[in-house]
Amino acid sequence: MAKDPVRVLVTGAAGQIGYAIVPMIARGAMLGPDQPVILHMLDIEPAAESLNGVKMELIDAAFPLLRGVVATTDVHEACKGVNIAVMVGGFPRKEGMERKDVMSKNVSIYKAQASALEKNAAADVKVLVVANPANTNALILKEFAPSIPEKNITCLTRLDHNRALGQISEKLNVHVGDVKNVIIWGNHSSTQYPDVNHATVTTSGGEKPVRELVANDQWLNTEFITTVQQRGAAIIKARKLSSALSAASSACDHIRDWVLGTPKGSWVSMGVYSDGSYGIQPGLVYSFPVTCEKGQWSIVQGKFELGAHC
Numbered sequence: 001m002a003k004d005p006v007r008v009l010v011t012g013a014a015g016q017i018g019y020a021i022v023p024m025i026a027r028g029a030m031l032g033p034d035q036p037v038i039l040h041m042l043d044i045e046p047a048a049e050s051l052n053g054v055k056m057e058l059i060d061a062a063f064p065l066l067r068g069v070v071a072t073t074d075v076h077e078a079c080k081g082v083n084i085a086v087m088v089g090g091f092p093r094k095e096g097m098e099r100k101d102v103m104s105k106n107v108s109i110y111k112a113q114a115s116a117l118e119k120n121a122a123a124d125v126k127v128l129v130v131a132n133p134a135n136t137n138a139l140i141l142k143e144f145a146p147s148i149p150e151k152n153i154t155c156l157t158r159l160d161h162n163r164a165l166g167q168i169s170e171k172l173n174v175h176v177g178d179v180k181n182v183i184i185w186g187n188h189s190s191t192q193y194p195d196v197n198h199a200t201v202t203t204s205g206g207e208k209p210v211r212e213l214v215a216n217d218q219w220l221n222t223e224f225i226t227t228v229q230q231r232g233a234a235i236i237k238a239r240k241l242s243s244a245l246s247a248a249s250s251a252c253d254h255i256r257d258w259v260l261g262t263p264k265g266s267w268v269s270m271g272v273y274s275d276g277s278y279g280i281q282p283g284l285v286y287s288f289p290v291t292c293e294k295g296q297w298s299i300v301q302g303k304f305e306l307g308a309h310c
């Protein structure tokens with residue numbers, strides 16, 4: 001039997017990440033190849049014409065899974081009945097800035113959008129905050145939308161996780177799909193700790209630890225970490241714009257794994273509210289290793305090595 005469509009909100013949909021992610025969602029990269037979707041796209045009044053252009057392109061692309069498009073500058077209309085909310089709307093940093101430098105502009109957006117989501121979204125809406133500073137914006141959303149279960153408000157650190165997989169795959173010249181179980185601890189900021197201490201590579205001889213295969217602790221403990229921590233800044237320097245296709249793709253990965261589950265024996269990194277695991281203050285939104293099953297994430301326990309991410 002055909003599935004009912006799922007309503008997916010993308011805020012900031014006329015922006016760079018918005019333009020990259022809406023076709024991915026409409027093609028099934030987020031919710032699967034048999035899941036019809038209705039896209040809700042929100043942007044602000046000055047971007048209304050451009051937002052309408054994105055809607056025109058979505059129609060022109062004739063995506064079989066796309067069952068409707070709402071393109072609006074009214075936050076309440078945008079949030080009506082949504083099951084998934086991908087919060088991209090906000091301002092990106094420019095070269096030389098830290099992500100926290102866009103805090104004052106972006107945080108106020110998340111206060112207003114929290115109440116719109118609370119009033120209008122489906123009761124079990126799953127929220128992914130992408131806009132920076134992502135952990136703080138998710139925390140604001142959680143505080144100002146108290147009726148949305150705290151387990152349903154998350155932020156994106158999957159891009160950092162995927163960057164770590166990519167660096168290992170490049171270093172070892174192995175397929176990125178054969179590398180797994182890196183961990184991003186902390187914030188989506190330059191203070192994050194990319195951890196390979198439990199990461200493995202699938203080889204013809206079975207699963208081997210990344211540390212053993214790389215056989216270069218000096219590189220893993222220094223250059224690898226700073227490359228992942230600083231990758232956002234490196235992309236801005238190269239493109240004069242912040243990452244968009246990789247952010248969009250990683251946001252699809254985050255929601256897909258959350259909704260459809262992580263593969264057996266694998267975990268992913270998600271910014272989720274802390275229940276006190278690993279000594280992290282309860283209530284903070286922090287990136288942990290998680291597994292997902294039946295639409296619920298759980299923090300993987302027992303992966304801490306004392307001092308590793310302090």
Ligand SMILES: NC(=O)c1ccc[n+]([C@@H]2O[C@H](COP(=O)([O-])OP(=O)(O)OC[C@H]3O[C@@H](n4cnc5c(N)ncnc54)[C@H](O)[C@@H]3O)[C@@H](O)[C@H]2O)c1
Nearest residue numbers: 012014015016017043089090091092130131132156159247
């Ligand atoms: N967490 C991550 O891994 C990650 C990765 C890349 C980018 N980002 C962040 O994502 C955000 C978006 O990046 P981008 O490159 O798409 O920026 P962009 O400037 O191209 O697009 C942002 C869009 O948001 C819109 N917007 C602004 N205020 C809004 C509001 N109140 N409601 C709805 N829409 C609003 C703008 O009009 C614009 O169209 C930035 O904050 C960026 O730093 C996060």
Ligand SMILES: O=C(O)C[C@H](O)C(=O)O
Nearest residue numbers: 093099132232233242243
């Ligand atoms: O670095 C940025 O400001 C954009 C984004 O957070 C990224 O990591 O690419």
